[in-house]
Amino acid sequence: MGNEDQPLLAVRHLMKRFGKGCATCRNPQNLPSGSSHCPHCGSVLACNDISFDLYEGEILGIVGESGSGKSSLVQSLYFDSPVTSGSATIATYNKGPRNIFLESAQQKRYIRNHLMGMVYQNPWIGLKMNFSSGGNIAEKLIAAGDFNVRAIRSRAADLLDHVEIPITRMDEAPAHFSGGMQQRVQISKALANKPPILLLDEVTTGLDLSVQARVLDLIRRIQRENRTAMLVVSHDLGVIRMLCDRTLVMKQGRCIEAGLTDQILEDPQHTYTQLLVHSLL
Incomplete structure (x- = not known):
């Protein structure tokens, strides 16, 4: 775990509503129990009063089924x-x-370019597929104010090597790469400016198991070597078990359970978490 005294990232009472909202859903306590939809105006509360802390060097998992608000949470944090x-x-x-x-x-923009890195489930969102791999990393470095071409190419080569992309393919477009390689290029781009916080949104979804394992090993190595704090969003409890120190469980936009990952997976308290865990067994 990281610094116990001061969280690196502190989120308090985060609300994310899709729709105009009305008198009913502006007070989320008025929504029907177990629902994120407002019966009056049709708005959806994707995140309903979410609070948590993330410490230096910690990996915090956000788990829940599709539509629980996990991705809305990290996308809000990345603006x-x-x-x-x-x-x-x-x-x-x-x-x-x-x-x-x-x-x-x-x-x-400063926070996005210096303090946070984002890795999307769909690498076509996080990468310019017709730029070279090195060019994608260069874009992030230039956005942070680095204009030395030699230094940029050197940093790009180091990052791609770090994520096991052959340097010989640095000038090749990610559109020609496999899904697993595209995710590793995305990770290298997210790490370009050594951000203290990395946001990872369903980064192993759709990958073959052997490729998933390599990506997960890479994430753990980055956390170990750089003390990077990470927020890992996944619907896969196997990924959460392997990576995360602590876990939040989301359902219908709400955090329904939070605690140490081992505790949540071995002794879940909420009925929904129990169903999630038993579906994995």
Whole structure:
């Protein structure tokens, strides 16, 4: 585990609503029990009052079935989608007290380029498929203000080597790569500026088991070597068991259970978590 005293990322009361909202769903307590849909205006609360801490060097799992709000959560943190309300602070940003959701577009770009890396389930979102692999990494470095061509190529080569992409393929477009290789290029791009926080959204979904194992080994190695804090979103409890120190369980936009991963998988308290765990056994 990382620094027990101060979380690197602290999220409080995050709300993400799709739809205009109305008097009923602006107070989420009014929603029907076990539902994220407002019966009056049809809005959906993808994230309903989510709070958690992420510590340096820790891997925190977010687990739940499709539609539980997991991806909406990480996409909100990476500013892909605006939040409805709530706060998030990063200890290494501006001495930590500022709500990053309220920052300017310029500051949000700074946070995306320096403090966070994102790896999407679909590499076609995270990569420009017709750029070279090295060019994808260069894009991230240039966005952070690095314009030295020699240094950029050297860093790109180091990163691709780190994720076991042959340097001979650095100038090749990821469109020609397998799914597992595309995910590894995405990871190398996300790591380009050595961000303290890495967000991983269903990164092994759709990959063959042997390829999944290599990607998971790579994630663990990065965490071990760099002390990178990671938020790992998955519907696969096997992935969560292998990677995560602690886990949050989401259902219908709410966090229904949280704790040490071993504890949650061996002695789940909530009925829904029990169903999830038993479906794995």
